[in-house]
Amino acid sequence: MKVVVTGGAGFIGANLCRELARRGAEVLVLDDLSTGRRANLDGLDVELRVQSVLDRDAVVYACAGADTVVHLAAVPSVTRSLMNPRHSHDVNVTGSLEVLEAACAAGAHVVLASSSSVYGRNPALPKSEEMACVPVSPYASGKLAAESYALSFQHCFDLPCTVFRFFNVFGPLQLPDHPYAAVIPTFIWSALRGQPLTVFGDGEQTRDFTFVDSVVGVLADSVLRSVSCTRPVNLAFGTRTSLNDVVALLSALLGRKLEVARRPQRAGDVRHSQASGTSLRRLFPQARPVSLEMALSRTIEWVERLVRTENEAARSSV
Template sequence: MKVLITGGAGFIGSNLARHINAQYPGWDVHIIDDLSTGYRENLAGIDAEFFEGSILDLEFLAAAVAGVDSVVHLAAIPSVPRSVAAPRPTHDANSTGTLNVLEAARTEGIEQVIVASSSSVYGSNPALPKSEFDWTRPMSPYAVSKQATEGYPLAYNFSYGMKNLAFRFFNVYGPGQAAGHSYAAVIPQFLDAALSGETLVVHGDGLQSRDFTFVGTVCDIIATAIAEGIHSNDPVNLAFNTNTTLMDLISRIEEELGHPVETKHQATRVGDVRASQSDGIRVRALFPKVVPVTLRSGLAKTVVWFQESRAGSTEKA
């Protein structure tokens, strides 16, 4: 099995490559990344062929997919606030980039492309928990781009007989997730601040909720989909019906660290969804053998990774 991971030097992509090395050592892993949001150091110790380049470069992309059996398309410009500040780069990378990947795969005769959409596509839909068949109403350019990201591969199933799979990710977290930038996700932001003795910044009242999903669970699901050739003509929520407010998350972080942390509240950010939770029904039906990692266990592993990373950085300094 030869697998190509686009955006493979990023947080989820590098974790997936490492998971495949461990669970499917016979697979040949290829990674492409333009290193705009990914990091070469994420690939340390991973057995994979790495090629630096962009999914917007059609000639490069055509060469990258040659001879591949399955493509996992994770390359994207993430972040709602980043898309609000600069919508066009987000559209180009996420929407046009996905079309480029699908066209390259179709031309090469590759049947399966697995793509990363987002729970942000639900937008202003207030229903909880959310089913894949609920209506969507994106509230940010990022969410719109992710709706295109999932729409294209599903349309290619119908139009060209491909066997694609579109996952809606729900707040993926875990070891390797970068914290040191202005668009960092909430868990690495909070942990980085807490371990530095700084005040945690909470946008809004902190009662907004998320369905946090551990990156190890995400990797297990994706690798299983490749191994078993699982596909769907409808999107699949990759989350398991949990609901955690930011204030609850902070309490859990305090429990893991063994001491309280300071918080301050700022204005709610434009485009932020109030509540996000999947019903978890379809993902459990499609992947009945995968047991999701609990938030308590996943957060504990993430805290350890952050502590070890900081200790390593101190030693190098």
């Protein structure tokens, strides 16, 4: 089976490539390395093409002969979309359209990554796929547009696809040391370097944090079984944890009380997020979450290696 993974050198993509290769798939990665890293694919028997999803010829060439295309390539940040809405739209919407057209021409099955951010201002919990989406950022609007394109291609052109709405995925390979980093790796990075953990708002905002291994297990199963669905599917397990609770868990795991620096709430942030897992359980009854405590422990181990590498590099430069 040939599987194309756009954004495959990124955090979720590289973890997925490792799982697909382990299961015997032939994997081709299309990634412009704007956020992904070659090093994430070290040791994997995959082909990497450093090209953009906005390059139509490159996308068509990559998708030729593919059985499945997993579309993960994106500008993955609400904050980035606020800084540059046009670029976010170009990659997340136009790039998705390029991938869908190429996959359709190749007769491939598509797995497309969307986001829980599409629910936006809708206050109802848990977030069910049937509820109205009220996006509050350009990033969320772009993700909603991309998933709408995918489902319309399924309806109009018989393109088999599954659209997954990711909920705050975290784990190894997720870089913590840049301005747009996700909250959990950023917390751990700061804690291990003896710095305060920055919390925007009161810290009582909640998220359905999902460990990357759980996510890639479902994605790989979707690829290998060619699962398709006529509506989006939440890829999370219905948990709800506040940022303050995450700080407390990290304090317990690291054996010391962590200092917190409070900052004003950011524009575009959603107050509460929690998935309804009904569709996921129906389509993937074997899927099981990794406990938050175990997932945090494994992420701490990975970030500790990054900190050690940084410290060794600093010592060698003296």
